[in-house]
Amino acid sequence: MKAEDLMIEVQPVALADIHELKFDENKHNFDFIPVIDNKQQYIGVITQEILLRGLFTFETKSKDQVKGLLKNVPCILENADAWYLAENASQAVVVDGQGHIKGIITQTAIINGLTEFLNSYKEKFESVINATETGIIVLDSSGFVRIVNQTVSKLLRQEKVDIINRYVTDIIPDMPFLQSMEKQQPLFRQKVKVGNVLVINDILPIKSNGKTIGAISVFQDISILKQVAYDLDEFKNLTRDLESIINSSYDGLTVTDNNGVVLRMNTAYERLTGFKADEVIGKNMRDLVNEGYYDQSATLQVIKNKRSVTINQKIKGDRIVLVTGNPIFDEKGDLVRVVNNVRDITELTHLRDHILKSREQTMRYKTEISYLRSMHIGSNEIIFRSRSMEHVLWIAQKVATVDSTVLITGESGTGKELVAKLIHNFGKGIDYPFIKINCAAMPESLLEAELFGYEKGAFTGAKKEGKPGLFELAHNGTLFLDEIGDMPPTFQVKMLRVLQEREFMRVGGTKPIHVNVRIIAATHRDLAKMVDDGIFRSDLYYRLMIVPIHLQPLRERKEDIPILIQYFIDKYNQKFKYNKSISSQVINKLVEYQWKGNVRELENVIERMIVTTQAEELTMEHLPEYIRDKVFKPSANVKMKEAIEKTEAYLLAESYRKYHSWDEVAKDLGMGRATTYRKASKYKLID
Numbered sequence: 001m002k003a004e005d006l007m008i009e010v011q012p013v014a015l016a017d018i019h020e021l022k023f024d025e026n027k028h029n030f031d032f033i034p035v036i037d038n039k040q041q042y043i044g045v046i047t048q049e050i051l052l053r054g055l056f057t058f059e060t061k062s063k064d065q066v067k068g069l070l071k072n073v074p075c076i077l078e079n080a081d082a083w084y085l086a087e088n089a090s091q092a093v094v095v096d097g098q099g100h101i102k103g104i105i106t107q108t109a110i111i112n113g114l115t116e117f118l119n120s121y122k123e124k125f126e127s128v129i130n131a132t133e134t135g136i137i138v139l140d141s142s143g144f145v146r147i148v149n150q151t152v153s154k155l156l157r158q159e160k161v162d163i164i165n166r167y168v169t170d171i172i173p174d175m176p177f178l179q180s181m182e183k184q185q186p187l188f189r190q191k192v193k194v195g196n197v198l199v200i201n202d203i204l205p206i207k208s209n210g211k212t213i214g215a216i217s218v219f220q221d222i223s224i225l226k227q228v229a230y231d232l233d234e235f236k237n238l239t240r241d242l243e244s245i246i247n248s249s250y251d252g253l254t255v256t257d258n259n260g261v262v263l264r265m266n267t268a269y270e271r272l273t274g275f276k277a278d279e280v281i282g283k284n285m286r287d288l289v290n291e292g293y294y295d296q297s298a299t300l301q302v303i304k305n306k307r308s309v310t311i312n313q314k315i316k317g318d319r320i321v322l323v324t325g326n327p328i329f330d331e332k333g334d335l336v337r338v339v340n341n342v343r344d345i346t347e348l349t350h351l352r353d354h355i356l357k358s359r360e361q362t363m364r365y366k367t368e369i370s371y372l373r374s375m376h377i378g379s380n381e382i383i384f385r386s387r388s389m390e391h392v393l394w395i396a397q398k399v400a401t402v403d404s405t406v407l408i409t410g411e412s413g414t415g416k417e418l419v420a421k422l423i424h425n426f427g428k429g430i431d432y433p434f435i436k437i438n439c440a441a442m443p444e445s446l447l448e449a450e451l452f453g454y455e456k457g458a459f460t461g462a463k464k465e466g467k468p469g470l471f472e473l474a475h476n477g478t479l480f481l482d483e484i485g486d487m488p489p490t491f492q493v494k495m496l497r498v499l500q501e502r503e504f505m506r507v508g509g510t511k512p513i514h515v516n517v518r519i520i521a522a523t524h525r526d527l528a529k530m531v532d533d534g535i536f537r538s539d540l541y542y543r544l545m546i547v548p549i550h551l552q553p554l555r556e557r558k559e560d561i562p563i564l565i566q567y568f569i570d571k572y573n574q575k576f577k578y579n580k581s582i583s584s585q586v587i588n589k590l591v592e593y594q595w596k597g598n599v600r601e602l603e604n605v606i607e608r609m610i611v612t613t614q615a616e617e618l619t620m621e622h623l624p625e626y627i628r629d630k631v632f633k634p635s636a637n638v639k640m641k642e643a644i645e646k647t648e649a650y651l652l653a654e655s656y657r658k659y660h661s662w663d664e665v666a667k668d669l670g671m672g673r674a675t676t677y678r679k680a681s682k683y684k685l686i687d
């Protein structure tokens with residue numbers, strides 16, 4: 001509080017004019033006026049009392065006599081502390097920095113000001129003590145209550161006015177007020193009952209100038225403390241549980257703050273990494289990476305991207321761990337922690353490497369086996385590396401041992417006849433007849449005579465002695481009905497009957513002939529559609545379809561192409577006594593080609609190249625133009641994904657042909673080993 005806050009504005013009166021001064025009680029609510037001399041200097045105050053008493057004599061008195069009547073009241077600067085005044089004087093004249101009189105401070109103003117100040121102070125004090133949950137009672141030295149707060153009133157269920165001025169033990173019988181007063185000492189942590197509630201009470205004597213002038217009792221509801229203690233216990237239990245969960249985890253766990261400073265880690269992490277907690281805790285991940293503890297940090301990536309990441313991390317000592325970093329956000333969505341789960345994958349990586357190596361070895365063996373196996377089916381060599389062909393041959397071998405009718409479908413040149421011969425060789429064996437008839441090449445009348453034979457004189461031009469049909473010739477062996485889809489419709493009925501009864505009559509004959517023949521039919525046409533279109537009998541179709549075998553076009557089993565190329569080169573080298581080789585560039589081009597005529601077309605191209613080329617090595621210039629100029633161009637309506645997959649498969653196959661090792665392919669194409677294996681497997685380049 002400043003002096004000007006208590007000031008009453010008053011105009012000073014000149015000494016010379018003092019006799020004209022009249023106090024008007026209604027106008028002046030103060031009892032003195034400052035007086036100045038003719039140099040405007042303050043010389044004292046004239047009180048109302050003097051004025052009332054001696055005014056009539058002033059006119060006759062000299063100035064000095066008047067001066068003698070003035071009272072000396074101290075001057076105070078307008079911005080001086082009013083408390084100073086309160087402590088040192090009861091009234092004052094207020095001046096500004098230049099010494100000009102601004103007003104006066106009366107005794108009443110000081111008292112009013114202080115009272116106002118104390119009242120506001122008391123209000124603040126009361127609102128402070130009422131805001132606390134702690135009970136507060138202020139007692140005078142005799143033990144009477146002077147001040148209480150709201151908490152006490154609540155606990156005692158009495159209004160504050162009903163508590164104030166009561167003797168302390170009348171309201172709280174247990175209060176050890178007297179003991180404290182006797183000992184002149186504070187008493188702490190006493191259990192006292194306030195109303196019905198047990199509280200923990202401290203009682204402290206209040207001293208002034210070395211004398212005890214009262215005491216203050218401060219207490220707290222024990223039930224709140226109990227709750228806090230309970231919550232604390234719960235918290236401790238939870239912390240202990242969490243600690244034991246964290247430490248019993250087999251995986252390493254670390255927690256960092258949102259700047260990447262390591263806050264905690266579990267024992268598994270120490271075991272996995274060999275780092276001690278005090279070596280790492282408190283350090284920032286950035287520094288740990290710089291110091292070579294890790295090659296990279298999942299935490300830093302989580303902080304940057306605000307989402308979970310999983311990385312392979314190399315740690316000091318060359319161990320490899322798999323780290324998954326998870327961000328933890330607060331309720332405002334701000335990142336507060338990063339929790340990392342760490343798993344040792346060194347063993348796993350070794351194991352994976354081992355598996356990859358074994359897979360590669362297995363693959364090499366498989367190629368060898370399939371090649372060897374290809375060589376072992378007599379003169380009918382079937383060369384393959386694709387899964388689809390492996391499957392076909394597996395079925396062929398299975399069906400060879402039984403006499404079921406087989407229907408082989410597939411584009412022209414895919415090897416249908418070869419498979420039919422294989423079934424025959426594996427089943428009946430090469431000592432029994434394998435008779436082939438091309439159903440498309442013959443008119444119906446001829447077909448009947450060819451298949452069933454005829455009796456002598458059966459028709460004009462027939463041999464005199466008659467002729468056995470192919471069915472008869474194939475007795476105990478296999479009849480291969482090629483291009484069955486082109487069999488004339490009327491003949492289909494006759495065929496069906498033979499298939500059902502295994503009996504027929506020669507043309508012009510009268511007695512049925514029974515044969516034991518295995519039927520293998522083949523077609524490049526879509527028989528199911530022909531049935532739908534009504535041009536192939538459905539009953540015959542189902543009769544033939546007992547064991548269906550489908551050969552994929554060569555372009556859909558490109559992995560067979562390189563091995564077939566090699567096979568045909570060997571075949572024609574041997575045949576023409578050459579020793580020619582083929583460049584990998586040419587092989588790539590041939591793998592890429594669409595092969596509408598399938599293996600037959602491929603074989604022809606190789607044969608032609610071998611016989612028409614002088615050079616020892618078949619290179620791009622020796623390729624037929626229509627193959628060489630065919631560039632791999634995905635058609636415009638091919639989807640991006642498909643184009644990418646085709647390119648990937650092509651590059652992988654090409655690189656493998658160069659290196660014969662998937663590890664080398666990975667290096668060649670700049671890909672990880674796992675990715676290389678995954679993709680090679682996806683495109684069926686390996687199992």
Ligand SMILES: Nc1ncnc2c1ncn2[C@@H]1O[C@H](COP(=O)(O)OP(=O)(O)OP(=O)(O)O)[C@@H](O)[C@H]1O
Nearest residue numbers: 381382383411412413414415416417418524599600
């Ligand atoms: N996997 C293979 N290994 C070696 N040679 C094969 C293979 N597949 C096909 N060939 C050869 O390709 C040529 C065509 O085969 P095949 O005659 O068996 O095909 P197809 O499907 O019966 O043809 P079409 O429908 O035109 O009669 C033959 O010379 C055959 O030896």
